[in-house]
Amino acid sequence: MMTTALSPEHSGDETPKVKDYSPTSYITHSNFEFCGYSLKIARTLSASLGVSAYVWEAGIALCRYFEKEKISFAGKKVIELGSGTGIVGILAALLGGNVTITDKPTILEQIKNNVSTNIPPACRHRLKVRPLTWGQDHTNFPTDYDFILGSDIVYSLVSQPSLIETLRHLSNQGATIYLSSEFRTGNGSLPFHEVLLPDYFNCQVVDRLMGKDITVYKMTKISTDPADGL
Template sequence: MTDTAADFVRSYAALAPLGFLPEIKLHQADEPIGLWELTEGEYRSEQPPPFWAFAWAGGQALARYVLDHPETVAGRRVLDLASGSGLVAVAAALSGAASVRAVDIDPFSAAAIGLNAAANGAEVSVDRADILGGDADGAEVVLAGDVFYSQVMADRMTGFLRRAAKAGARVLVGDPDRAFLPRPLFRELAAYDVPTTMALESVTVKHTRVWELRGPAQA
């Protein structure tokens, strides 16, 4: 985590508790478009705003499930993919995971994960990398919140998750019914009505599900 990136996160995303997850505090931005302009230079509607600065519905649902079902991760090596703010990684650490590795390609995300983990007294290792062409590196549980937002990302993510499951990992995802989620590969574990904002989702509540990737034989 560079000092510059950490300072940027602190400046533009205030630390506050989440209504849906009062156990967790998160650095959160007020609105997406201005922040996107600061980090990318321009706003392009086909691109998502910075994932690290908001509590997205898929991540909130997955974090809620992990906190409510700590046995899912307790004592296990956990990988949080496309971690964004680190919300799901923090939930796993607070639920007793043996270790938590949060991975994202965005340097601001890496900074936000470190700050959010520290704010919640959670031990999370941060890896700024694109690992989707590889494997889960021994993780026993793989978590991914709100990662099926485009066809390209969905294709890469699905390949990685299926390799992880084949290697023996339990794979859980949180998704608010995005069009690119390959539903036949998953079974539903839980559903929540997650509060969100008009700026992010054009609604104030998003029905969101937690799914488990079926094992190779089931799929």
């Protein structure tokens, strides 16, 4: 059974363990279980990492969806956007995927530490950690991914155009996109999913977290080839 997520500051099945402390940052560990895998996720709580230092409940919901639907990424090419702690991408790799985990450059050390802790050495060749700033260097990445993953990445109105641009570049007609979002007042996440994304993607609600404003969407790119309509 999956560990139930608590508040972002205390996600996991136990009280976070403090590993190191300084006046500006400290590291905690939380344990999770999905799909038969036990994950130990370290979080560096500091001003420099900000919201990326938390395991957000939308990420837990996406991992739980993979578990519930028995999704396998075996042999598939996967990219995760705005990974934060790396928990979703790490699970995708454990489920067989060839995974690229991405976030802003300042977040990558946290992700690499969690990869080292949770991915067996024999499997690490299937996982890469790379910097990706939406709307800026997304064209450095290929367009042949089988799966694109994101959890709680719709949190800023300013970043939404760049996120859509990045999703459109990375996805091909056969790609499946899973986005898990928590709807919060003022962040524009609901109209982003219900109004903006449908202009470019076929969007389907596949899961909701009971008692929370968290929804998991499954998306595919809308074809722009006139021949597809014949």
